[in-house]
Amino acid sequence: MFSEMFSYAFMVRATIAILLISPLFGMVGTMIVQKRMAYFSDALGHSALTGIAAGVIMGIANTTISMIIFGICFALLLNYISRKGLSSSDTLISVFASCATALGLAILSRGGSFANYSAILVGDILSITMAEIIQLIVLFAVILIFWCFSINRLTAISIHATLAKSRSISVRVMEDAFAVLIALLVMLSIKWVGILLINALLILPAASSRNISENFREYTYLSIIFSIFSGVAGLFVSYFTDMATGPMIVIIASVIYFATYVYGKDR
Amino acid sequence: MKKNKFLFVLCMLVSISVVLLCSTFFYVKLNKKGTSDDGYLVMTSCNPVYLATVNVVGQVEGVTVQNLSQPTTGCLHDYTLTTEDMKNLSSADVLVVNGGGMEGYLEDVMEAYPNLAIIDTFEAVEHTYPVIIEDEEEEEENHSHGVESEEHHHDTGTNSHIWMSEEIYAGQVKAIADGLGALDSNNAASFTANADAFIDVMDSQLDNQGLDELLAGENVAVLHEAFAYTAQSLGLDVVATMDLDEERQVSAGEVSEFIESINDNNVRIVLAEYDYGHAMGELITEQTDAKVVYLETLVHGDYSGLDYITVLNKNYALIRSAL
Numbered sequence: 001m002f003s004e005m006f007s008y009a010f011m012v013r014a015t016i017a018i019l020l021i022s023p024l025f026g027m028v029g030t031m032i033v034q035k036r037m038a039y040f041s042d043a044l045g046h047s048a049l050t051g052i053a054a055g056v057i058m059g060i061a062n063t064t065i066s067m068i069i070f071g072i073c074f075a076l077l078l079n080y081i082s083r084k085g086l087s088s089s090d091t092l093i094s095v096f097a098s099c100a101t102a103l104g105l106a107i108l109s110r111g112g113s114f115a116n117y118s119a120i121l122v123g124d125i126l127s128i129t130m131a132e133i134i135q136l137i138v139l140f141a142v143i144l145i146f147w148c149f150s151i152n153r154l155t156a157i158s159i160h161a162t163l164a165k166s167r168s169i170s171v172r173v174m175e176d177a178f179a180v181l182i183a184l185l186v187m188l189s190i191k192w193v194g195i196l197l198i199n200a201l202l203i204l205p206a207a208s209s210r211n212i213s214e215n216f217r218e219y220t221y222l223s224i225i226f227s228i229f230s231g232v233a234g235l236f237v238s239y240f241t242d243m244a245t246g247p248m249i250v251i252i253a254s255v256i257y258f259a260t261y262v263y264g265k266d267r
Numbered sequence: 268m269k270k271n272k273f274l275f276v277l278c279m280l281v282s283i284s285v286v287l288l289c290s291t292f293f294y295v296k297l298n299k300k301g302t303s304d305d306g307y308l309v310m311t312s313c314n315p316v317y318l319a320t321v322n323v324v325g326q327v328e329g330v331t332v333q334n335l336s337q338p339t340t341g342c343l344h345d346y347t348l349t350t351e352d353m354k355n356l357s358s359a360d361v362l363v364v365n366g367g368g369m370e371g372y373l374e375d376v377m378e379a380y381p382n383l384a385i386i387d388t389f390e391a392v393e394h395t396y397p398v399i400i401e402d403e404e405e406e407e408e409n410h411s412h413g414v415e416s417e418e419h420h421h422d423t424g425t426n427s428h429i430w431m432s433e434e435i436y437a438g439q440v441k442a443i444a445d446g447l448g449a450l451d452s453n454n455a456a457s458f459t460a461n462a463d464a465f466i467d468v469m470d471s472q473l474d475n476q477g478l479d480e481l482l483a484g485e486n487v488a489v490l491h492e493a494f495a496y497t498a499q500s501l502g503l504d505v506v507a508t509m510d511l512d513e514e515r516q517v518s519a520g521e522v523s524e525f526i527e528s529i530n531d532n533n534v535r536i537v538l539a540e541y542d543y544g545h546a547m548g549e550l551i552t553e554q555t556d557a558k559v560v561y562l563e564t565l566v567h568g569d570y571s572g573l574d575y576i577t578v579l580n581k582n583y584a585l586i587r588s589a590l
Contacts (some may be wrong), residue, residue, distance in 0.1 A: 008353065008354060008357050009357070009379065010353045010357070010379055011350075011353075124348075126348065126350060126353055127348070127372065127375040127379065129375075129378055129379070212272055212275070212276070214272075222276065225276075225280075229280055229283075233283070233284065233287055236287075236291075237287055237291055238350060239350045240291045240294065240295050241291060241294050241295075242349050242350055242351040244349075245350075252283065252287070255283060256279065256280075256283070259279050260279075263272075263275050263279075
């Protein structure tokens with residue numbers, strides 16, 4: 001049964017992609033949940049539409065580039081305005097996300113051609129090419145290096161920003177760097193996962209892990225395990241049942257969340 | 268406590284794996300389709316092309332025709348391939364497509380299966396048959412919406428619902444016979460003979476009920492691009508087009524312009540597809556004197572054999588009864 005599955009090149013590529021993306025989601029997700037940035041990553045996902053629209057207006061043939069540039073600018077702008085403290089961050093993020101989504105939809109639906117872009121809503125991991133897998137390998141390496149060098153500082157900031165500042169940690173630089181990292185991860189994987197589900201994949205494994213973890217190391221490792229398990233199991237089930245891969249991964253990740261929630265509640 | 272937790276994680280993941288394995292196993296067992304690995308496998312991209320190919324292949328031994336999974340709603344152009352489609356394509360010898368940007372996934376397929384032969388029927392007929400090209404202004408506007416390298420009928424400026432024209436469909440049938448014959452020279456004569464026989468059946472059985480004479484030169488409006496070809500076949504003049512599908516965002520200005528055009532051009536009939544044109548159809552019936560006729564586009568549903576003729580005749584009968 002499984003040998004037949006790997007006789008197809010598209011399944012081999014999709015499995016490699018899942019094995020590259022899911023640990024990243026599990027890892028980065030822990031900090032997103034820890035720093036209560038779930039809304040932030042969701043807004044970034046939705047802003048992908050505006051990134052595409054910006055690319056279309058400027059005549060950029062490869063809209064992934066415009067998505068990444070827009071995503072980074074969007075993330076940094078959000079951080080900048082949040083720091084000003086003029087309004088609560090969830091309100092600000094909501095306003096930005098709605099505005100960006102509406103702008104993207106308005107531009108892309110001009111002349112009734114939104115159907116051209118609808119594939120990005122659900123994503124399609126089966127059509128990933130080798131060149132795109134190489135992109136993901138580079139992303140994997142970049143995030144891993146950043147993680148190894150910055151995890152302690154990010155954790156300190158997430159626990160107490162003022163205390164972190166007193167220990168000579170540049171809070172602003174670290175927050176901006178992390179926002180750029182999330183933007184890169186979201187924008188480079190959104191084509192495979194889809195706007196509608198990307199946040200679920202970022203949040204669910206980390207949230208499940210948080211339900212039962214007692215320290216940060218445990219939290220990170222369990223999140224990565226849950227993420228890889230959901231990704232691989234979701235891909236395999238979708239292969240045999242002919243259902244879309246993204247939703248299947250999210251369903252499995254949700255089951256893990258509910259199970260850990262029940263276990264964690266009774267601890 | 269700690270030990271219990273890791274035991275819990277292990278048990279949970281094993282339990283989920285067992286449940287998934289068992290349910291997937293039973294699902295696969297219940298839904299197993301008999302596919303033959305022997306012989307020449309011809310895959311088709313959509314129902315109209317499938318019907319044409321089935322008739323071209325006919326009873327030729329060793330050649331199997333199989334259609335990709337079909338979207339149950341919406342238009343073909345935003346359809347994404349399922350794992351079943353990808354599996355079938357990896358064992359296929361040739362893929363027959365409508366072309367003209369109708370299959371948005373075609374580039375991905377060509378990249379994934381560089382050795383798969385592709386018969387593009389649109390490419391074969393576009394210079395020799397009356398393919399409809401959108402007006403320049405609209406074409407320019409749509410060009411500005413191009414996305415990455417994805418080809419699309421809106422971007423190419425041509426209306427790729429060519430199967431709705433009997434004349435062009437006959438051209439597609441011939442193109443499929445030629446394409447298959449070039450790839451399988453042993454059966455080339457059979458493919459050509461079958462194609463000719465099918466075109467003869469189309470000529471004799473398609474009945475537009477005299478609509479071409481009755482409506483010649485009359486103005487018509489369409490709520491789906493596909494019906495521009497129905498209008499062309501009947502000699503009607505399309506004065507207003509609004510291509511509706513599930514993701515179409517219609518602006519108020521567009522609706523008023525469409526209604527104005529119907530009223531100004533004394534349009535008696537508006538051709539629409541029920542699923543996405545119904546709400547707009549109600550509005551048009553309310554605001555104008557035109558009658559909205561709901562026709563089939565042959566894209567959704569299970570078809571076989573001579574259903575192309577049946578569906579087109581049904582469409583003509585519906586138009587006739589609306590007069």
